[in-house]
Amino acid sequence: MPPLEGPERAIAWGERCRHQLVTAAYEALVVEGVLAEGDWLAVEQQLRTLDKASWWIDQRESAPADLPELAAAATSADRVNENPN
Template sequence: MPVKTVWAVEHSCGHTADHDLSARPADRRAGYARWLSGRDCTDCWRAQRDGDDAGRAAWLEGKRAEEQQAATQWAAEFRMPPLTGPDKALAWGERSRHQLMTTAYRVLVAEGSLDEDAWEEIEEQARTLDRAGWWIDQRDAAPNDLPELLAAATDADRSTENPHY
């Protein structure tokens, strides 16, 4: 007699569901059915996951607000110009610029061998780049690549030649 392929599993949530286990080898079906019984059914699992999305979204919104506040304060303190681009990209660009610049400072100056005068030159170059999209594109760049990336930026990434407008 062949091993059954459809198993009625009573899940930990109390619901019973039929599971087609024909894709599993015959000698692994019973163990998998037992494993399934320790889990919520698909409907309950989805309901809980969707409920968690609201909490995750609230956490992410709070995290983004903290990052945005830090980026705004940093930009004011270091005289970084406002970024240009679509409204949707401005906040993301500001956070990306802040994260890359502060990480690069730590890697190149605080932990590295670059002196403050050389860093000031890097800051001056960064002030000329005001296109939010450029900073978003560099968000995954290695911090020690920042000087080369700034040098490679084009006029399309700058709205003005004067960094002190």
Template sequence: MAIQTRWNVEHPCGHQTEHDLSTRPADKRAGFARWLGTKDCTACWKAARDGDSESREAWLTGKRAEEQATATEWAVKFSMPPLEGPERALAWGERSRHQLVTAAYEALVAEGAWDESDWATLEEAVRGIRRAGWWIDQRDAAGTDLPELVDAASETDRGNENPHL
């Protein structure tokens, strides 16, 4: 006798849905159907997710504003130059730069073997990278990778100190 592939599941939202579990291994179907019974049906789940978008959007806006204020304060404190690029990328680039450089300081100096003079050299090189897009591209990098990333940055990433050239 073949193991069933279609399961009628009663969801906590009150809906009953027939699920085709034929793509799952036979020995995993019953457990997955039981798990589905603890979740709202797809339509109710999507409605709840979409209906909560205003509060999620408000939270995200507040979080971004907080991160931006921290990044701006940090940039002033450590004499970081303004970034260059499209207007819509500048704030994201500033936040990305702040997060990566502070993670690098934590990993290399606070927890690592670097001293302040090693850090000062890297920090000066960091100041030279002015393209916001470069910082956005590095947003997922580990702090320990920053020295190598800075060395690999091209001249177009470094910006131009003389705007008349």
């Protein structure tokens, strides 16, 4: 995942939230759910564009299985860079 943008304290918290949410979403959707690995890769690519720490912090209480829908609903305001590495 690309580095997050934001204030220093928010970056550390955002990275922790992102790791926990993405890990839990993979578990819920791929390991225990019905999403194929290839479909997960498409979700992961979309998640890579969400590089604002504040977005991940705001989503920390969300259900992991909702992550693809939340990412799809994100706007350009939730992204610093539309084309992350």
